[in-house]
Amino acid sequence: MxxxxxxxxxxxxxxxxxxxxxxxxxxxxxxxxxxxxxxxxxxxxxxxxxxxxxxxxxxxxxxxxxxxxxxxxxxxxxxxxxxxxxxxxxxxxxxxxxxxxxxxxxxxxxxxxxxxxxxxxxxxxxxxxxxxxxxxxxxxxxxxxxxxxxxxxxxxxxxxxxxxxxxxxxxxxxxxxxxxxxxxxxxxxxxxxxxxxxxxxxxxxxxxxxxxxxxxxxxxxxxxxxxxxxxxxxxxxxxxxxxxxxxxxxxxxxxxxxxxxxxxxxxxNYDNKGIIWPISVSPYQVLILPLKSGEEKEMAEKIYENLKKPGWEVLLDDRDESAGIKFSDGDLLGIPIWLIFGKKLKEGKVEVKLRKNNKFYDVPIENIEQFIKDILKEL
RNA sequence: CGGGGCGUAGCGCAGCUGGCUUAGCGCGCAUGGUUUGGGACCAUGAGGUCCUCGGUUCAAAUCCGAGCGCCCCGACCA
The missing domain is CATH 3.30.930.10 (Bira Bifunctional Protein; Domain 2)
Structure with a gap:
């Protein structure tokens, strides 16, 4: 979505x-x-x-x-x-x-x-x-x-x-x-x-x-x-x-x-920033945040389409809003897994953030699907 | 049902004590532009039965009365 x-x-x-x-x-x-x-x-x-x-x-x-x-x-x-x-x-x-x-x-x-x-x-x-x-x-x-x-x-x-x-x-x-x-x-x-x-x-x-x-x-x-x-x-x-x-x-x-x-x-399941959904009931499992409108957005849309295929419920924040707003709304909404398309994209990497503990992982784009699969096992 | 609080723009509020221009502020919304890694900025603009009805008054968002609605505490409850 x-x-x-x-x-x-x-x-x-x-x-x-x-x-x-x-x-x-x-x-x-x-x-x-x-x-x-x-x-x-x-x-x-x-x-x-x-x-x-x-x-x-x-x-x-x-x-x-x-x-x-x-x-x-x-x-x-x-x-x-x-x-x-x-x-x-x-x-x-x-x-x-x-x-x-x-x-x-x-x-x-x-x-x-x-x-x-x-x-x-x-x-x-x-x-x-x-x-x-x-x-x-x-x-x-x-x-x-x-x-x-x-x-x-x-x-x-x-x-x-x-x-x-x-x-x-x-x-x-x-x-x-x-x-x-x-x-x-x-x-x-x-x-x-x-x-x-x-x-x-x-x-x-x-x-x-x-x-x-x-x-x-x-x-x-x-x-x-x-x-x-x-x-x-x-x-x-x-x-x-x-x-x-x-x-x-x-x-x-x-x-x-x-x-x-x-x-x-x-x-x-909440903190001072918002909801922290357990994966089992979260409205979406994955939130994709393109932070800029150029290459980041294009790549984010591509990954979004790819991730929907295996049946994951993915929310793509395609709004023309600042990074701060996207982060804040993301925290409020509490989707467990975030994919951030920003700075690291130049190195071919996507940042994965877990809402639960605010941990970040740099993941090469080609490994994203596997990475999510592994994370889902732990959540 | 008893006690307390509240009702002004979509949301959060100020104004009411001590009645007086065209009722404000922040956020949000619309348009244009500059921005873009943790709620950016400039400009312009739209948006109001001031909960309702009645009363007092030259004049009521503001005072008085009644009603309605909402929240909290209590009793009550799968």
């Missing part, structure tokens, strides 16, 4: 109302744009990171045997009355009347909907275990949205639900998810602690939450629950066991705040 075509717009100063570092940096790099309190647009560069995180989650969920589905955001209040949660959630839920005066809500979570699906489709012990998940927007009218997308009223969440024939099997599902979560957070470059937690409105028997390290004390990037028979009993999600006896399905549910992860990654 060429910078001049990328919609990237950086700001020298953070917005006055931003408090946390991730919020400031996401605004300064033009990743997000606030519409109203707790509600944000993801601009192209921000969406790119969000999609990287989503794809890591997807891969690991699929590896764990999960099946992706997509449930609606609009849900009938009547379904929530079955579990008694309509009252419990209270004003956190965004509700409205449709034209037939039916009470509809914007889904803050999906236990009721998934249980409804399961009770319609699963009738036999032979159909389990099942693990279903979705990546979808959730709506919660938080008492106090804060810290940008860390606690938003509209946010992207991965929610998964497991269905088993008995406690033993459900336990296996639970621990499989726990392992999967550890892998997901590792791949995203997040250090997390696991703590036993209060199950809150979700209910169930037991839950653990994954807390991301960082300055910002907030909720937590993942939460896994053993729900037991809580929902299946109330909603009559039952199956026939081997003896033909009717039994309630044993459930678990597993959430990850996808958009919140993006914030959490920044909270754990």
């Amino acid at each position: 060429k910078w001049t075509q990328s919609f990237i717009r950086t700001f020298r100063e953070p917005p006055a109302d931003a408090e946390t570092i991730s919020q400031k940096l996401m605004h300064q790099t033009g990743m997000i744009d606030k519409l109203i309190s707790g509600v944000y647009s993801f601009l192209p560069i921000g969406l790119k990171v969000l999609q990287k995180v989503s794809n890591i989650i997807r891969e690991e969920m699929n590896n764990a045997g999960g099946l992706e589905l997509l449930m609606p955001s609009l849900q009938p209040a009547s379904l929530w009355e079955e579990t008694g949660r309509y009252g419990k959630m209270g004003k956190d839920m965004i509700t409205f009347q449709d034209r037939r005066d039916r009470c509809i809500l914007l889904g803050p979570t999906h236990e009721e909907v998934i249980t409804d699906i399961i009770r319609k489709y699963v009738k036999s012990w032979k159909q389990m275990p099942v693990l279903l998940y979705q990546i979808q927007t959730k709506y919660r009218d938080e008492i106090r949205p804060r810290f940008g997308i860390i606690r938003a009223r509209e946010f992207l969440m991965k929610d998964a639900y497991s269905f088993d024939v008995d406690d033993k099997s459900s336990e296996i599902s639970y621990f499989k998810m726990k392992d999967t979560y550890i892998k997901i957070f590792q791949r995203c470059g997040l250090k997390t602690d696991i703590k036993q937690a209060d199950s809150g409105v979700i209910g169930g028997k037991f839950s653990e939450e994954f807390i991301a390290e960082g300055q910002c004390a907030e909720l937590e990037v993942g939460h896994i629950f053993k729900l037991g028979m809580e929902y299946s009993t109330k909603m009559k999600a039952v199956f026939n066991d081997k003896e033909g006896k009717e039994k309630p399905i044993i459930m678990g549910c597993y959430g990850i705040g996808v958009s919140r992860i993006v914030s959490a990654i920044i909270e754990g």
Whole structure:
């Protein structure tokens, strides 16, 4: 991607109302744009990171045997009355009347909907275990949205639900998810602690939450629950066991705040100049900086085309800006590997800079591809 | 919902105490030119419902009232 075509717009100063570092940096790099309190647009560069995180989650969920589905955001209040949660959630839920005066809500979570699906489709012990998940927007009218997308009223969440024939099997599902979560957070470059937690409105028997390290004390990037028979009993999600006896399905549910992860990654990976993306979620892997407009720019474009071929995501800063601005914006944006086309080009060399530790390497142009390959192994 | 703060150009702010020309500054943006290794410079220019409504007044960004919005602390929360 060429910078001049990328919609990237950086700001020298953070917005006055931003408090946390991730919020400031996401605004300064033009990743997000606030519409109203707790509600944000993801601009192209921000969406790119969000999609990287989503794809890591997807891969690991699929590896764990999960099946992706997509449930609606609009849900009938009547379904929530079955579990008694309509009252419990209270004003956190965004509700409205449709034209037939039916009470509809914007889904803050999906236990009721998934249980409804399961009770319609699963009738036999032979159909389990099942693990279903979705990546979808959730709506919660938080008492106090804060810290940008860390606690938003509209946010992207991965929610998964497991269905088993008995406690033993459900336990296996639970621990499989726990392992999967550890892998997901590792791949995203997040250090997390696991703590036993209060199950809150979700209910169930037991839950653990994954807390991301960082300055910002907030909720937590993942939460896994053993729900037991809580929902299946109330909603009559039952199956026939081997003896033909009717039994309630044993459930678990597993959430990850996808958009919140993006914030959490920044909270754990930045310096006074800007973001330092882990390679796995960086919007681009390589940033190319031609510092002058002549031969440097020509050569930079050539290398840019070459590097795109093997599938690397490359950002070429083709703006007619001074070196200082390109460096500063590069630091702010946090792309891990930089290729600087400047002084050293006369000697046939490109300078490689690593954002992480600010180390520079002089690399002959013909060796660039191999050099990046080697560096990528270490990052 | 309680407490605190804020609302003036795309962003960051000054002006308000003590009402008075055409409401400023920095950044950004546009055009032209000189620059180009860590946020360069010159010139010209565009851009404003001073959050909204009402009140006081000869006169309101400025004073008063109400409302709306935003941020922070607290309670609350996957």
